[in-house]
Amino acid sequence: MAYTIKDVAKKANVSIATVSRILNGQPGYSAKTKQKVLQVIEDLGYQPNAVARGLINNKTHTIGVLFPSLGGSLVTDLLRGIEKAASDQGSSVIVCHTESDAEKTMKYLRLLGEKRVDGIIFTSEVLLKEYYQVIEKMNVPLVLLSTKSDSLPVPYVKVDDFQAAYSATEYLIQKGHRNIGMISGNSEDIIAGKPRIEGFIQAMKENHIQFDENHIVNTGGFGFDRGITGMRDMLNQVPDVTAIFAASDEIAIGAISTANLLGKKVPEDISIIGYDDINLASMSVPPLTTIHQPFIEMGEIAGEMLLDMMETDQVPDSKIIQHTIIERNSVKER
Incomplete structure (x- = not known):
């Protein structure tokens, strides 16, 4: 009963x-x-x-989280951090999978409004003005996670992609490499695409290393399949490349797989550094040297930031989270 x-x-x-x-x-x-x-x-x-x-x-003790994708450990770890912060303060989490589709995103935002969520975390893609206007009408706090907006007044939690890409490239340079290529994601992506490309270029220039546009392969995405095609294109464009900065771990793992199929050993013939430090990075063969983003910590910080905003109505400062380089066995000193 x-x-x-x-x-x-x-x-x-x-x-x-x-x-x-x-x-x-x-x-x-x-x-x-x-x-x-x-x-x-x-x-x-x-x-x-x-x-x-x-x-x-006038509270439901729920927060909404919008993800463009639900695959991979990146999302899992971000969500673990968010859920911990929410659970610690007696709130629950509603997860929405937008698939980077504007119509689907708007539908979920309306649904979250109907559910009367107390706040929203928007992750990993560009916050369009139309999304922001809907959330504004809901009159709930908003935090961006693993993304940012230069035009809208929304606090964010993320790693500095430009600086992290610079660090990855400089790491290869410090290992003695000079003929370095980059397999990038979507070059039009202002969140994770362009800043990482710009960080790579800046590191090469400041270390006085000559390169041309053939040293950057734009794959249009960050998945394993893009690493496969990206490595083939890189070897066609720069056959004597000795090191590659991959814009994601999935790209890096796809590149390693293809290099092996083409008779190139990693790291003996080609060194590769990735970006993200997903779970598979330590399981690849060889284990992948990569840029570590502390996703669980980032999710927890974003969750705590949102919950504080719900209580105080004060907008906090954005937080840049420090990246680190995790050294494994995919980079060899020349």
């Missing part, structure tokens, strides 16, 4: 309003009354209805 707040009030011999105030931490009752009501709640095994509580305190 599912007991109601009315049953609790009747057994404790208090009003429904008193039970409601106790459940929501509001004043207006004695310590003795509170103890009696809590005892009745425990005896009955009463579970407060979340919707009903939301009507009382």
Whole structure:
């Protein structure tokens, strides 16, 4: 039998309003009354209805998270961090898979509005103005995770992609490499595409290493299949390349696989450094040297930032998270 707040009030011999105030931490009752009501709640095994509580305190204790993709450990780790932050403060998470589709994103934003979520975390892709306008009308706080907006006043949590790409390229240079190529993702992607390409170019220029456009292969995406085609194109364009910076670990692992098929050993013939430090990076053959993004920590920070905004209505400063280089066995010193 599912007991109601009315049953609790009747057994404790208090009003429904008193039970409601106790459940929501509001004043207006004695310590003795509170103890009696809590005892009745425990005896009955009463579970407060979340919707009903939301009507009382104007909160649903849920946050919405929008992901363009649900595949890979990157998403899993970001979500683990978000869920930990939410759970620690008694909130739940609704996950929406947008597939980077504008129509689907708008549909999910409307759904989150209907669900009366208390806040939204938007991840890994560009926040379009039309999305922002819908969220503004919902009047809930918004945090960007693993993405940013230069035109909209929204706090974000992310790694500096330009600086991380610069570090990866400089690492190869410090290992003695001079004929270095880059297999990039989508060069039109202003979040993870262009900044990583620009970081690569800047590192090459500042270290006085000559290169031309043939040293950058734009694959249009960040998946394993793009690494396969990207490595073939790189070897066609720069046959004597000795090191490659791959714009994602999946690209790097695809490149390693293709290099082996083409008779090139990694790292003996070609050194490769990746980007992200997904779980598969340590399982590849050879294990992949890569740029580590602390995704769980980033998710937790974004979750805590959003929850603080929900409580204080104050917009915090954005946070740039420090990247690190994880050295494994895919880069060899020349």
